[in-house]
Amino acid sequence: MHKKKSKQLYYKIFFTYTAILVFTVGVLMVYFISSNKARIFETNLDYMKMLSEEAVSYMEECSNDVGYIKGDLYQLPVISEDLLNYLRYDEETYQVKRLEKYIASTTLKYNGFESFIIKNMETYSNILQIDLISYLRLESTSCYSDGIKNRTTLPKNKIDQIRDGDLAGRGRFSFLKELRDPDTMESVGCMIVIFKADVFDKLQNYYSKAELAVYNMEGTAVYNSLDDYSEKEVINLEKDNEYSIKKTVKDYVIYTFIDKNQARQLPMSLLLTIFGVGVTMVIIGEMCINIYLQKLTGRLNYILDGMNKITTGDLSVRLEVDNNGDELDLISKNFNDMCVKLDRYIQRSYLAEIEQKNAELEALQDQINPHFLYNTLESIRMKAICNGDKDVAKMLYSMAVIFRSQLKESDVITVIQEIHYCKKYLELFEFRYQGKFTSTVICPEEYMNYPIIKFILQPVIENYFVHGIRGESEGNEICILVESDEDALIINVIDNGRGMSDEEIEAKNKELMENKRETKKSIGLINVNGRLKAVYGEEYGVLLKSSDSGGMHIILRVGMGEENGNEKSNVN
Template sequence: MPSGAGTGACTSNFFSMTVYSRSGEEGRTIVRSIIDKYIQNRFFNKLLLLYSAIIIVTVGILIYIIVTNITGLLREQAITYNEQVLQLVGDHFHNQNKRLKKMMTDLYIKNGFDKTDTIYDAFEALSAGGTAPNSPPSTMSDQRERAAYINRYMLDTALPNDPDILEMVMTNRAFDYEISTTRYTSGIKLGNYFEDIRQFLRNKDSSRINSRKTYFLPAFTASNNGNSVNLYGIYDYIRTPDNPADYSGYMILTYDTDSFQRAYEPYRKYFIGTLLVMTPEGDVIYDSSGRYYKEPFPYWDQVQNPSSSVVIDSKRSIVNVNKDDQYGFITVGIIPINELNKGVTFINRMVLLAAFGCILIIIVLTVLSTNRFSNRLKDVLHMIKDIQKGNLSAKTVKGPNDEVGLIAQNLNLMSQRLDEYIKREFVLELRRKDSELKQKTAELYALQSQINPHFLYNTLEAIRMKALSSRDTETGRMIKILAKLFRSSIKDEMIVTVQEEMNYCQSLLELYYIRFQGRLDVVFDVDGDILEFAVFRHMLQPIIENSIAHGIDLSKENNVITIQGRKVGGFIVIAVSDNGQGIDPQRLAAITGQLKQPRTYGSGHIGLQNVESRIKLIFGDNCGIGIRSEKGKGTEVIVTILAKSKEELRDDVQGSDRG
């Protein structure tokens, strides 16, 4: 080849390679730019890709599991239905053989027309053209009566035992005499097919008539009013009583193959494949497909060793085989795997289409919701940029009250408040100074309120000493109790034990006892195991004061205040009761309603509502005050609090104060 031509070819190839290289590089550059523009720097697009991948992988796994389980389930279901059909058909054919044996037994035990000989004797006399051996001579009328009796036996006794019998025949060994009957007056006639039966029986080896219980006529064709139908038969030898190895004729039952279909009709729509009933030699008695009649079954060797993978008619098939041990026939179920997979393939296709549709809908909805969410975030970002530029009047479009909506609302509120803050900076500064001044004033008042009780306590103590010096012991005792109560009131600690609260209540009630000059009795019934639990200070004081104010009748001598305390589960229950006049139902309902109303309490407010508010604040909404009262029988105020130690309750109160 000339050198010039070779150089041109090399140049052309080099140019093509260069073009391809540049094209590939440009393609990769375009892909990278698309990734950077639409994925790398886009959070929602990356999130969308991640969600899509998760959805596809998850749905793919679910599809695999569903398809695998459906395939296995349908396979097992088809095999199960096949086995059930085999069992039904086998039982059906078994019962037909069983009924034949029953009819054979009746030949030798049922009496004949004259009540002396049996049906067998009557048949022997007819088939011999005269009388049976050892029987008296018979007339022509006797013969007719014998024939009529046998026919009635066949028609009235034998045929009703098996509704599927098409025709029943009794024939002698030479086939020159037979008696037959059928339940179909216009049905198949014996002459249509009996010559085929004769030929079949002549060809059979009758040397071992006792090798089986019954024998079978493989399927054959007969005409029925111009139509051909498939029939089969069961027969047995009519043996001589004196020598069971010898026989004098045959009893034959013929059936339409449709009787097998009727046997498994409820399962027919679920049945897949081919059902066969065969003789022990492999001749076909029934074939649901109709392909193997009139010839030995060509796959007899394969069904002798059934397997889940047998090739029949060039199709990979599953074969089930049942053999009747009593009569020897075989039922075979053949399930082509491709037919089994038809239903599976259809279901799998529907599952895949449904899954694909679901994935598509989910992705489309995800894209739409993501775009909507992204656009709302873009509005928020634009507002943030405007605020960065100093435009505090920027506002976002109001949307749903979700997370993005809350962010937008808070940004609007923030910019509004920031704008107000800048405009009112000096006013706010004055307010802060004024607030500091008021705080200092409050601290001063608090200090003064703490000094005054100390001064009052010291003054009361001086008065008590003066009363004692004057030998006024009762006045001194009252002053001492009152001073004790004041000392308890000026303590800083808000949380006390039940024991400390009971001591305070005892001192308070002792003061009232002296005041009422013994007309008030006090009963304390408090379990010792609750004394170390915690309450807030003076929790029971307003309740006791209400009981004394409204439950004590100074005109009576038997006024009783009872304080009980118990631990019930995780709660402490303290009840303060009196034996006063009680509360009207209307008034009680009004008080109960007031207790349910939310109220902010202060240090200067006392009363049941104050106690209720403090209990719920410290112990929670499942605690509080309950009131039970009956007119003329007194009132009981029940306080329920959580059973907590002093340290636990102090930590809870401090934690709530910090919150």
């Protein structure tokens, strides 16, 4: 009998298993790279959308401010008449009429348009200057926060340019309001309110993954994060190479865009990590395969040696059965039986049955499509816009964003997404407590993309509006500050509300430390604390303190370690 080389089967199985292992690891690497590209792409598109929303919101706010200034002007007949006289007459005649008004009045101080203009510029800090244009006298007066300059004569073509609406310039944009005589409705002149564009630079730096460009309808650039791009080139990028959003506010066009290649580009560190993990898996797998095959071929060689002894007529050969419960043990046992009954058996076949696992049936649960409700809110919002009720439309939009955040499949989102949803939540209360409530969010960029479980911040803010806000008084403030402490991400929520006594805070912290669960389906502090501890560990959760302003300082401690990162990926 020819004795086969003991390594033949080893090499066949080894190379087969190696090919399967490499193929499997390769598929997993491709899957992780693809899924991370999709995640980064979605995050970058979210940045672009947020940048567009913030830029549009700022432009609309400035436009509304101009409307408020004009409305306040006509509500004060003395001031509006003084301004119209200033636009109609020369300086000497204007001063005479002003003196006559003062003599006829009973007040000790004459209230002219200058104090009104300066007061509004102090109120609206984003105003750069206000220009008063007289159509009758072809004159312009520039007003600044520190005073009003003298009149200057304008060329005729300048008036035409003003009426055509080309009022923008690099780093500044304007809104024009006609000034009419309330008795005759004659257009005496106009008021041009010029705003600073540096807010766009702050927004673009905050959402640095996307680019921002603002132009007026005449093609004049107000702001462009890519200074070497003209409006035509930006439009071409929108059509050919970019993911972009184009929105129009009054006489201005706002572009936000992001390069296609950069939108899906993975960081080199992440690629190296995926490649390193893949190589490590192959090496460990090869070591396991080698150990397994060494043991397997050793047992096979032992059986082959016994068979070779049988060919010499040695029927006393008995193989040891290792009781591993596999086919090789069965062969050894049957080989021993064959030696005992060799005179009766010439050939024997060994059959092995392979049992099939029963497939598990998953129960299907009927679900109501929650997107129907979201689409209904969106339809109501569009109806409000059509009716001219922008405040209601903005409130509905904020509510729709909050509702949409509850419909996402994944319970793991980024810090910036959680903050974005909370900002929309805060906007609803800013409508409710107009002039009485302000909010501040401070989140360094290095923490924006950190993954956390969703819906841990909104219940804390809601707790403030239920128990802490002083609705009868002004000056209510709440601040959200994100920072880190060693292996933990710290989210601070600080307010100047009613607060709690030291005894109440101590009792509440003890309850949070013990992690007592409520029987009701609540989303309060105890449940947020329980979720944090369940996902990240007992050393994380919620802590209460008194703030320096007398309100509450609530600290959310979230894990940042590698182990916690693995736990977060398994959240359902």
